[in-house]
Amino acid sequence: MGKVIRIGSAFTGVIVGAGFASGQEVLQYFTSFGLMGTVGAILATALFAYIGMILVWLGSRTQTTSHKDVIYDISGPFLGKIIDYILIFTLFGVGVVMIAGAGSNLNQQFGIPYIVGSSMMTILVLVIGMLNVNRVVSIIGSITPFLIIFVIILSVYSFLTVDGSITALDSLAKEQPTTLPNWFISSVNYVSFNTAVGASMALVMGGAETNRKTAALGGLAGGLCIGILILVSHLAIFSKIDAIEGMDMPMLAIVNNISPILGILMSIVLFGMIFNTAISMFFSFAARFTVVDTPKFKMFFFITMIVGFAASFAGFTDLVSYFYPLIGYLGLVLIGVLIIAPFRMKKIEQARANHHSQEGL
Numbered sequence: 001m002g003k004v005i006r007i008g009s010a011f012t013g014v015i016v017g018a019g020f021a022s023g024q025e026v027l028q029y030f031t032s033f034g035l036m037g038t039v040g041a042i043l044a045t046a047l048f049a050y051i052g053m054i055l056v057w058l059g060s061r062t063q064t065t066s067h068k069d070v071i072y073d074i075s076g077p078f079l080g081k082i083i084d085y086i087l088i089f090t091l092f093g094v095g096v097v098m099i100a101g102a103g104s105n106l107n108q109q110f111g112i113p114y115i116v117g118s119s120m121m122t123i124l125v126l127v128i129g130m131l132n133v134n135r136v137v138s139i140i141g142s143i144t145p146f147l148i149i150f151v152i153i154l155s156v157y158s159f160l161t162v163d164g165s166i167t168a169l170d171s172l173a174k175e176q177p178t179t180l181p182n183w184f185i186s187s188v189n190y191v192s193f194n195t196a197v198g199a200s201m202a203l204v205m206g207g208a209e210t211n212r213k214t215a216a217l218g219g220l221a222g223g224l225c226i227g228i229l230i231l232v233s234h235l236a237i238f239s240k241i242d243a244i245e246g247m248d249m250p251m252l253a254i255v256n257n258i259s260p261i262l263g264i265l266m267s268i269v270l271f272g273m274i275f276n277t278a279i280s281m282f283f284s285f286a287a288r289f290t291v292v293d294t295p296k297f298k299m300f301f302f303i304t305m306i307v308g309f310a311a312s313f314a315g316f317t318d319l320v321s322y323f324y325p326l327i328g329y330l331g332l333v334l335i336g337v338l339i340i341a342p343f344r345m346k347k348i349e350q351a352r353a354n355h356h357s358q359e360g361l
Contacts, residue, residue: 003209006138007218010205011052012225013144013276015198020229022101022270023237023250024320027176029190030234031241033183034170040187041234045227047191052223053216054338055199059206060215061345066287067200074341083337086330088288090196092308093327095281097319099312101274104248109256109267114313121271122309125278129286129301139279143272148229150266154251155232157258158239173241179325188335189328194226195338196331197277200284282308 020026030037030044064070067087072080102121103114128139162169180186202219209215237250243257244250252270256263282304290297337344 003211003214004217004221007056007205007209007215008221008225009142009144010138011056011198011202011219011222012148012229013273014201014205014280015194015222015226016144016147016229016273016276020233020273022105022248022252023233023244023254024248025190025324026230026233027237027244027250028178028321028324029180029186030183030230031173031237032176032178032180033186034173034238035166036183037173037186037234037238038231040183040190041227041231043184043187044191044230045224047188048194048223048227049220050223051191051195051335051338052198052202052219052221052226054219054341055195055202056206056209056219056222057212057216058338058341058345059203060209060212062203062207063210064203064207065292067203067284068288070203071337074344075337079333079337083334084288086196086327086334087200088285090327090331091200091281091285091288092304093323094197095278095285095304096308096311096314097323098274098278098281099308100314100319102271102278103312105252105267105270105274108247108249108252109263117271118309118312121274121278122305124275125282126302126305128275128279129283129305130298143269143276146269147273148225150255150269151229151233151236151251153262154254154258155236158236158254162239164242169238169241173238176241176245177321179321188332189325190230192331192335193324193328195334196327197281199334200288201280204284204287 030041033040058070058074062070062073068084071083071087074080075083099118099121100114103116103118106112106117106120107114131139178186180189206215206219209218233251236254237244240250240254240257244253247253249270252263252266255266282301286292286297286301286304290300
């Protein structure tokens, strides 16, 4: 049970990064569609639960240390190459967004210049990224419960202090900017985007767990947790939509309305969640091209972080608005492959078993 919770917390931590924990993702993908965003959040919960279970189970079944071999196995050479490139693009791009998010977080809460927060995050990821994969997974998982506590507090507060009618809030919510066309496409796009974000690290986490059932249950628990967090975050932002317009970090704005002290604590938790996703993205990116825990890995990781830091100055909100939906559309290919992955793996293993028996003859 402890392993299931550890894997579930780590999977949640990988996906629940700066965009989600800040409320910016939830605002653009769900709350901007008003009450129908709630239906979208429920759909996303079901999809996350299935995808989380399959991803971590696949990692355990193949005992992988990188997403590359698994993706090529379940997709074939042509489609595998496309998905591999999408994941590489996603890993680096989302890592960059996280560094930008660190700058936005400290700027909104403390008025600290963007470059300071971004620099602090870059250095922190660099230091922790030099550790082995099990240490990284443990650190990621340990931060997640704090975010869950804050989201629950926020949601209860928002529901109890809601101002105005549901109709008025619905109209105001629908005025919020989004680059997505409707709640259904937005919901699927969000799951697809996050699958592309979390796939590499989830496979690596699964590869570190020898018990397939434990891995699958951990992924399922993590997926359900993400979905529930989306739902309650959406309802909290919807309830306070009139107070958070124009904010980079809507959830942080709601917390500051409750208490400035809680706002400081939330900002620290946010920084931790940003770190979770940043370390996952850059660690997996480097693991795709080099062998983990080798001098080559460490050098590649260092260069990647420097380039990522330079690219982060494009701005947090704009990166979420345009980069995330693009990844979501590209990631639909991966979603399709993962749905049929269990059947595909069965065929691959049967073919390998037949091949080995023929060799024995």
